[in-house]
Amino acid sequence: MDPETPTLEGLYAGHFTALVRLATLLLRDQGEAEQVVQDAFLDLHQRWARLREPEKALGYLHTSVVNRSRSVLRHRKVVARRPDTAPGDAPGADVEVDTRARRDVVLKALAELPERQREVLVLRYYRDLSEAQIAATLGISPGSVKTHASRGAAALRSTLEEHR
Amino acid sequence: MNDEELTRKALHDAVSDVHPEHRFAEIGEPRGRSRWPLVALASAAAVVVVIGGVLFAQRGGPGPATPAANPTVAKADQAVDVTVYFIHKTAYGPRIYPVDETLTGSESTKAQTAVNAALSIKPDIAGNSASPFPAGTEAKVTGRADDVTVDLHGTGLTDQPAGYDADNGAMAIQALVWSATEQAGDKVTFTIDGKPTDTLLGEPVTAGMTRGNPEDTLPRVVISSPRQGATVDGTFTVSGQGSAFEANLVWSLRTPEGNVVKQGHTTAKECCKLAPFSFDVTGVPAGTYTLDVNTTDESDGEGIGVEKDSRQITVK
Numbered sequence: 001m002d003p004e005t006p007t008l009e010g011l012y013a014g015h016f017t018a019l020v021r022l023a024t025l026l027l028r029d030q031g032e033a034e035q036v037v038q039d040a041f042l043d044l045h046q047r048w049a050r051l052r053e054p055e056k057a058l059g060y061l062h063t064s065v066v067n068r069s070r071s072v073l074r075h076r077k078v079v080a081r082r083p084d085t086a087p088g089d090a091p092g093a094d095v096e097v098d099t100r101a102r103r104d105v106v107l108k109a110l111a112e113l114p115e116r117q118r119e120v121l122v123l124r125y126y127r128d129l130s131e132a133q134i135a136a137t138l139g140i141s142p143g144s145v146k147t148h149a150s151r152g153a154a155a156l157r158s159t160l161e162e163h164r
Numbered sequence: 165m166n167d168e169e170l171t172r173k174a175l176h177d178a179v180s181d182v183h184p185e186h187r188f189a190e191i192g193e194p195r196g197r198s199r200w201p202l203v204a205l206a207s208a209a210a211v212v213v214v215i216g217g218v219l220f221a222q223r224g225g226p227g228p229a230t231p232a233a234n235p236t237v238a239k240a241d242q243a244v245d246v247t248v249y250f251i252h253k254t255a256y257g258p259r260i261y262p263v264d265e266t267l268t269g270s271e272s273t274k275a276q277t278a279v280n281a282a283l284s285i286k287p288d289i290a291g292n293s294a295s296p297f298p299a300g301t302e303a304k305v306t307g308r309a310d311d312v313t314v315d316l317h318g319t320g321l322t323d324q325p326a327g328y329d330a331d332n333g334a335m336a337i338q339a340l341v342w343s344a345t346e347q348a349g350d351k352v353t354f355t356i357d358g359k360p361t362d363t364l365l366g367e368p369v370t371a372g373m374t375r376g377n378p379e380d381t382l383p384r385v386v387i388s389s390p391r392q393g394a395t396v397d398g399t400f401t402v403s404g405q406g407s408a409f410e411a412n413l414v415w416s417l418r419t420p421e422g423n424v425v426k427q428g429h430t431t432a433k434e435c436c437k438l439a440p441f442s443f444d445v446t447g448v449p450a451g452t453y454t455l456d457v458n459t460t461d462e463s464d465g466e467g468i469g470v471e472k473d474s475r476q477i478t479v480k
C-alpha cells in the first residue's frame with residue numbers, strides 16, 4: 001500500500017479527538033458528540049474496502065459528523081430535551097469557574113445560531129477548512145459558505161461581546 | 165488580534181477541555197458487531213423475504229444482500245401499474261428498493277395503491293426488506309399537483325420501533341414519500357389521524373417532505389425489466405438503473421444448477437451515479453434461469469464491493 005494512503009486506524013488516531021470537539025461545538029454535549037463520531041468511524045469502517053479514494057475519507061468523515069450532528073439536534077428538538085450541561089470533564093480544582101463559564105458562553109452562542117451558520121463557522125474556524133472544502137462537505141455553493149460565514153461570525157461576535 | 169483570529173481562538177478554547185477516550189478497538193471488531201450485522205450474514209446466506217404473506221427465498225451471491233424477489237400480489241380486474249418502494253438492506257445501509265407491480269386500483273388512485281403496498285410488507289427473519297411501520301398501519305393519500313398528504317392511522321407511529329435505528333426510520337419515511345409521489349406531486353406531508361405530527365418512527369418529519377438524493381436512497385443496481393417471474397422470448401431486453409465504478413456492470417444468466425449460459429457486460433449511461441442501462445440477451449434456449457446484474461468489484465478481488473440485483477425468469 002502507498003505509504004501516503006491513509007489507514008482507518010491512522011485517521012482515528014489523528015482525528016478522533018478533533019472530530020469529537022467539532023461535534024461538541026455543534027451539539028454542546030460531549031457524550032452525544034463522542035457517539036456521533038464513533039458512529040461515523042463505524043460507518044466508514046464498513047465502507048472502507050469499497051472506497052475508491054481513501055484520501056477523501058477525512059472529507060467523508062466531516063460530512064458524516066455534521067450530518068449526524070444535525071440529526072441529533074433535530075431529534076433533540078423533537079423530544080424537547082436540551083442538555084444544559086457543559087462538555088468536558090466534571091469541574092475540578094484545575095478548571096476555574098470563570099474559564100468554564102467563558103467556554104459555555106461560546107457554546108451557547110453557537111447553539112443560538114442558525115444551523116448552517118453554526119456548521120460553516122465550526123468547519124472554518126475550528127477545522128480550518130477552505131471555502132471550497134466546506135462547500136463540498138455541506139453540499140452547498142461556495143457563495144453560500146461565504147454568506148453563512150460572514151453572517152455567523154458577526155452574530156457570534158455580537159453575542160460574545162454582550163457577555164464581556 | 166483580528167476578528168477571525170478571535171473567533172478561531174474562542175472556538176478552540178471552548179472545547180479545549182474535551183478529551184474523549186479513544187475506542188478504535190470497538191470499530192476494528194469483526195463486521196458482525198457492526199450496526200448492520202445482518203448485511204454480513206446476508207452475503208453468505210440465503211436472503212429470505214416475506215412480502216404480503218408470500219415467502220420467497222433467493223440465494224445471495226458473493227456480494228452483499230441481494231434485493232428481494234418482487235412481491236406477487238393478486239391481480240385484479242382493475243389492474244394498474246405502480247412502482248412501490250420497500251426497505252432493503254445493502255452494504256451501504258438501508259435503501260429503498262423500487263418494484264414495478266401491477267396491483268388493484270385505478271389510474272386516479274395510483275399513489276394510494278402504492279402507499280398501501282409499501283405499508284403492507286411484513287418484517288422478515290433476516291431483517292431484509294421490512295417495513296418498520298407497525299402492523300395494521302393504514303394510510304389515506306389525498307391531494308395532487310405539488311402537495312400530497314399521507315394521513316396515517318395506527319398505533320405506535322411516532323416512536324422508533326425496537327431494533328430499528330434512525331437510518332431505518334428515515335428510509336421507511338422515504339419509502340412512503342417515493343411511493344406517494346410516483347404518480348404526481350413532489351412534496352409529502354404526513355399527518356396522523358388528521359393531525360400534524362413532528363415525528364414518525366422516532367424520526368423528525370416536516371411539512372412538504374421531498375424525495376432524498378437517489379445516491380443516498382436507492383440501491384446501486386435495480387433491474388426494472390424483466391420482472392420477477394416473467395416469461396420472455398429467447399431474445400429479450402434487460403433494463404434498469406445502476407451506479408457503478410466507471411459505469412461498468414456485468415451480467416449473467418444461470419440455470420437452476422448454476423451453469424452460466426450467457427454472460428456479458430454493459431455500461432450505464434453515466435458513471436458513478438444512478439443511470440439507466442439496457443442490453444439485449446439473445447439466443448437463449450427455453451428453460452428457467454436466474455438473471456444477475458452486478459456492479460464490478462472495485463476492491464481488487466476482495467469481493468466486498470459488489471452489489472447485484474437478480475430475477476428469476478422463464479424463457480419460452
